[in-house]
Amino acid sequence: MMIKKCGDFLRASACLVALLSASTIAAAQDDEAGPAAFSLRGFGTAALARSTNGQAEVARDLQQPRGVSDHWSGKIDSNLGVQANYLASEKIEAVLQTVSRYNYKGNFSPELTEALLKFDPNPFLSLRGGRVSTDFFMHGDSRLIGYSQLAVRPNMDFYSSLAVSYLDGGDVQVTVPVGEGLLRGKGYYGFLAEKLPFADGNLNLRGSRASGAYLDYQQGAWQWRGGLARISFKHSMPAPVGSLQSALIESGVSSAQQAASDLELQGTDARYYSLGVVYDRGPLLVQMMLGRLSYESEAIQDQNSGMFLAGYRIGEIKPFVGYSRTKSDASHVASGLPNTGSGAQINAELASVLAESHADQHTYSIGLRWDFRRDMAFKFQADAIRGKSDSIYNFRQETSRWNGKTNVFTLALDFVF
Amino acid sequence: MMRRFLPRLIVLLAMLMPALAHAESIVVVANPAAGVDALSRNDVINIFLGSFRQLPSGVAALPIDLPPGHPARAEFYRLLVGKNQAEINTYWARLIFSGKTRPPIQAERVEDAVSMVQGSVGAITYLERSKVSGKLKIVFELAQ
Numbered sequence: 001m002m003i004k005k006c007g008d009f010l011r012a013s014a015c016l017v018a019l020l021s022a023s024t025i026a027a028a029q030d031d032e033a034g035p036a037a038f039s040l041r042g043f044g045t046a047a048l049a050r051s052t053n054g055q056a057e058v059a060r061d062l063q064q065p066r067g068v069s070d071h072w073s074g075k076i077d078s079n080l081g082v083q084a085n086y087l088a089s090e091k092i093e094a095v096l097q098t099v100s101r102y103n104y105k106g107n108f109s110p111e112l113t114e115a116l117l118k119f120d121p122n123p124f125l126s127l128r129g130g131r132v133s134t135d136f137f138m139h140g141d142s143r144l145i146g147y148s149q150l151a152v153r154p155n156m157d158f159y160s161s162l163a164v165s166y167l168d169g170g171d172v173q174v175t176v177p178v179g180e181g182l183l184r185g186k187g188y189y190g191f192l193a194e195k196l197p198f199a200d201g202n203l204n205l206r207g208s209r210a211s212g213a214y215l216d217y218q219q220g221a222w223q224w225r226g227g228l229a230r231i232s233f234k235h236s237m238p239a240p241v242g243s244l245q246s247a248l249i250e251s252g253v254s255s256a257q258q259a260a261s262d263l264e265l266q267g268t269d270a271r272y273y274s275l276g277v278v279y280d281r282g283p284l285l286v287q288m289m290l291g292r293l294s295y296e297s298e299a300i301q302d303q304n305s306g307m308f309l310a311g312y313r314i315g316e317i318k319p320f321v322g323y324s325r326t327k328s329d330a331s332h333v334a335s336g337l338p339n340t341g342s343g344a345q346i347n348a349e350l351a352s353v354l355a356e357s358h359a360d361q362h363t364y365s366i367g368l369r370w371d372f373r374r375d376m377a378f379k380f381q382a383d384a385i386r387g388k389s390d391s392i393y394n395f396r397q398e399t400s401r402w403n404g405k406t407n408v409f410t411l412a413l414d415f416v417f
Numbered sequence: 418m419m420r421r422f423l424p425r426l427i428v429l430l431a432m433l434m435p436a437l438a439h440a441e442s443i444v445v446v447a448n449p450a451a452g453v454d455a456l457s458r459n460d461v462i463n464i465f466l467g468s469f470r471q472l473p474s475g476v477a478a479l480p481i482d483l484p485p486g487h488p489a490r491a492e493f494y495r496l497l498v499g500k501n502q503a504e505i506n507t508y509w510a511r512l513i514f515s516g517k518t519r520p521p522i523q524a525e526r527v528e529d530a531v532s533m534v535q536g537s538v539g540a541i542t543y544l545e546r547s548k549v550s551g552k553l554k555i556v557f558e559l560a561q
Contacts, residue, residue: 043514083514090477095516114516123471123478126517133515141515148511175469180459182469218468220459282499316503371503374485416510 039085043416045146047077053406056398058385060153061143061160065106065197067396068408075102077153077412079144083114093118099144104197113144113166129170134188136162136212136229137291138276146414150285150311150320150369152381153410157324157363158307160394161293164192164231167210181219188212192231201238208234212272221281229272236266237299244349248335251346255336259350262333268296283313301328301357309365316372322365328358328393359394361387361404376415383408443493445557446549447541448534451476456557462497464541466508467518472539480521481530481542493543496559
């Protein structure tokens, strides 16, 4: 069903693109002075990564069901995106984008990541409707575009918990010159359409309401941003959380039933708070971000993260260093059931569910970006992840011997066309 | 004395000419009807990097880039924000593929950029100072 739907989407997109191109080539020929009415562009990354610890796989983000461990794999970072833009007038533009990347299904089937109409009535105002990319965190909407980034991938401690890439809805952006700089406010509202891999099934985010806003001030080389976003979950967690909840309820003990209710995701909110500062001028680029994810449900732990990245260009090569930290607050939910018989089993499952989203680690990164030819960049990066053994949120298939420490080496070729 | 040195001086000047030409300042030019006397550096950055595309007179700004690989294009961005062309392309990749802002229109030849500015009130481009004709208004200068 899902694949069929995706196929329909893609077919529709392809038809639309073909139609737009046919109708606009003539228009473009008529008016040579104006911008090209139709354009087809793309971006991609071919990357290989491996870690040094075979006791867990490192995933790029929550959307990936598996990760890489101690052998080279192109899975987590490689992708290909194609985008069609149609400029209907100076003020109206249509954008369609599909991206093939390693997804929640464990394959590279393409998905429609943008399908929007943009209307800029004047330089102060920009309105977008349709499927729009989300930026809950600063630069969060360009996470898939390797070429747009200094590092090989968005910082995993900071961005990997951003579970969504787009929403079906719209956003409004207002830009006003204030002092020597620009003050920009953006608000968005819509419904999510993605799924996340979870245990052997999926956490369905489809239909969950998402809204948020940020305020951004840009002056000279500096850009500051503060933002907040909210997701109201429409669906419950799948097994094993769902089956644990059933077991807790069936126990008939009120404290256990309360625990089942504390674990419920449906009808609860997640809130994203973020602060970001970027300095970007001349050869120097510095990014600093702080974020907090707070869940009403106890099924997922609240998480605080921060990251720092600095690069300095020498010729065409830009070496960089980074540091990041993420730590989640342990959930305290007790079933009140005795630790014997079926109670012990339920308590063990509860402890396992509560521990699943725990993160407590630092990452030190070093690497370089080499823009060796136009529209292409080669990157190398080494990350030293130093965490506690119970830090497993960003990892998959961890064994009992996982100690929370691994190093990740990545080679990447990013391109745009 | 003079007769001996003059040819050498001419040769020396001729050798210096390319270097002098390279050191020529880049100017930002607008249509005289745009109602703009001068732009600030921030105005030029906001217009060409797509953050806020309005001229101080209230006219919507339409920035035009010179062709890729044109020396004045690389020089313009180097003097404006200290970035090389790869960094500018990186910047645009972020905005284009997140469905936000369009980069400046890319002229195929310098002459096309000039005629677009002459033909459209809000159009704005940059040129080596020596390429500026009478029908363009210089609104900002990026000195070497």
